[in-house]
Amino acid sequence: MNQALSTSTDVRAQQRAAFIARHWHAEATLQALPADASARRYFRLDGAALLLMDSPPEQEPLRPYLQVAELLRDLGLSAPRVPAADEAAGLALIEDFGQATYTRLLAAGHAEAPLYELAVDCLAALHSAPAERGAVLPAYDDTRLADEFALFIDWYAPLLLGAAPSSALRAAYMALFDGLCDEVAGRREAVVLRDFHVDNLMLLDGRAGVAACGLLDFQDALHGAFAYDLMSLLEDARRDVPAPLQERLLQRYLAQRPDLDQETFLADYAVLAAQRHAKVLGIFVRLARRDGKLGYLNHLPRVLRLFRDALERPALHPLRDFLDCHLKGWRDDLPVAVLDGLRGRSL
Structure with a gap:
């Protein structure tokens, strides 16, 4: 660690200690929790049923987290309470939901x-709220959707091409995908949590109904289409969900939304599946x-399979055919030499 980084780390540790001293007590012991893909860090306060969230304000401002957490709690869902927060410093004390994430429970053999x-019931409850409740959030519009599906052509495609795509190829890809997303980009139906999958869900003891589902990592929520979060849950980048279970869960959701236009919902689901999987392929390569x-490289084969499957839906055939023509080998897992290059960060 160089001197500048060491000094910065020490300063941040001092800021955390001062915040804890003000809002809890100076002798509190912090246990660092595993880091995720973001710049945020979490620390468990021993014996306090609280976590310290360290969210560097220049990278991960606290305001969106606080805003969405309050919104979710107002709707009767379980987002962590926030007893204390310093937005300028990017520090907050939040309710500790424990360690029973869906991921851990499933790994331990809990019935899935x-x-x-x-x-699914939690999502149906969230989506039953008036659409305008999400209007306080930024729109999941064409610009945001495009910024995300661009990650595939900017980060994943170069691994197949051996170089950055030409400006013409990139522009054609972007225009085609943008056209596919045109209708769903205009949806303003619900709060879209955007990372609704087993890593960010918890089973909470002592809470009834949908409140038993603890929600995490929702600070990037937007105002968009109903279909996105259900698709994110059922077509998980990190875990295979059996096809029969996917179908039962889809029908369970639709049964709770009798007024929903199912044809539109399923069309949105198909387009957003392609959009999300393209995004995730790019993100996972970028993270590596x-x-x-x-x-994250371990998940690439699964996400690629999900992306291929998404493009077999008839509405997505134009994108499938475009990639077949212009990005040879996109259907295949990345060659071992390419993965080895990524692991060595030498590409």
Whole structure:
């Protein structure tokens, strides 16, 4: 660690200690929790049922988290309470939901269907709220959707091409995908949590109904289409969800939304599946190549399979055919030599 980085780390540790001293007590012991893909860090306060969220304000401002947490709680859902926050410093004390994430429970052998059913019921409750409740959030519009599906052509495609795509190829890809997303980009139906999957869901003891589903990592929420979060749950980048269970869960959701235009919902689902999987393929490569977070490479085969499957839906055939023509080998898992290059960060 160089001197400047060491000094910065020490200063941040001092800021955390001062915040804890003001809002809890100076002798509190902090236990660092595993980091994720963001710049945020979390620390468990021993014996306090609280976590310290360290969210560097220049990278991950606290305001969106505080705003969405309050909105979700107002709707009867379980987002962590926030007893204390310093937005300028990017520090907050938040309710500790414990360690029963869906990911841990499933790994320990918990029955998957009840967990997924609870998550689907939670989404149905969220989507039953008036659409205008989400209007306080930024729109999930064409610009944001495009910024995300661009990650595929900017980060994943160069691994197949051996170089950055030409400006003409990139422009054609962007225009085609933008046209596919044209209708869904105008949806303003609900709060879209955007990372609704098993890593960010918890089973909470002592809470009834949908409140038993604890929600995490929702600070990037936007105002968009109903279909996005259900698709994110069922077509998980990190975990295979059996096809029969996916279908039962989809029908469970639709049964709770009798007034929904199912044809429109399913069309949105198909387009957003392609959009999300394209985004995630790019993000996982970027995390490995730029940030050295190599564990995300393990998920690439699954996400590629999900992307391929998404493009087999008839409405997505134009994108499938475009990639077949202009990005040879896109359907295949990345060659071992390419993965080795990523792991060595030498590409």
